Amino acid sequence: MLNQKQDLDLPMTPMIDVVFQLIIFFLCTTRFTPLEQVLPTPLDESGGSRRVESPPPEVVNLTEVVIKLADGQPVRITLNGRQVSDFDELGMTLQAVARVRVDVPVVIDAGFAVPMQDVVQAYDLCRKVGFQKIHLAAPPRP
Template sequence: MRVPSNLKKGQADFNMTPMIDVVFLLIIFFLVSSHLAKQESQMPLPLPTAESGQEIIDDQQPKVVVNIAADGSLTLAGHRVPPSGLRERLQVERERSGEQLEVRIRCDRETPYANVKPVMLAATEAGIWNVAFSVIRPEDAAR
């Protein structure tokens, strides 16, 4: 049996090019995904004020942000979603993220409850019980 010539030297060479390519792709993926996550929570909406709101400390929990405009249109992950298709989208996110998924509702302060209720029902039907509202403090609203 013939021994390959590169093993006679006692060194094994690794080709680092594929690993470097994968690392660069992962860096690009995380940069893009973090940018999209910031975009959906920074959508310009005049949030309602609340005296009893608490700052969220544990931001490591997986969450989905649903934006509700004053006209009742829903935006999930930067895309408009019809109210009828919201439950299916939330179920997919729950299956992907696990049982501890949080739905954070950001709505315009002029949005009537009739536009918020379908979002809460869709979350319940998708098996998501952790629903929170994004609000601002009254003193921050004055600024």
């Protein structure tokens, strides 16, 4: 008569061998380099490389970007002392600055009567183009 313990014993060696073979298979087939088509490249349509222009020195030497919002209909926007017509132009200008310096802090200085939706829209534009350090300056109460 067979012992019950002998009936329940399973050989584990083949199972461990299969697990090791799967590990080796996955290690050999995994790509640790990023895909080339995902990386941005400065190539033009003709296939040649295009000349990358150096940014103006006033953008490279920025210590902070100040966005001032003043009450008006529509809201009056200035970016580092320069008048901006609307939020679309503000977004394009911020995008140009972010291509050169994304580490510079941005200060949004909104007037006391500026609607909060305009402040949030300016904040969202800054986040969208990639700025990480965004500060809100509160005006003193009248």
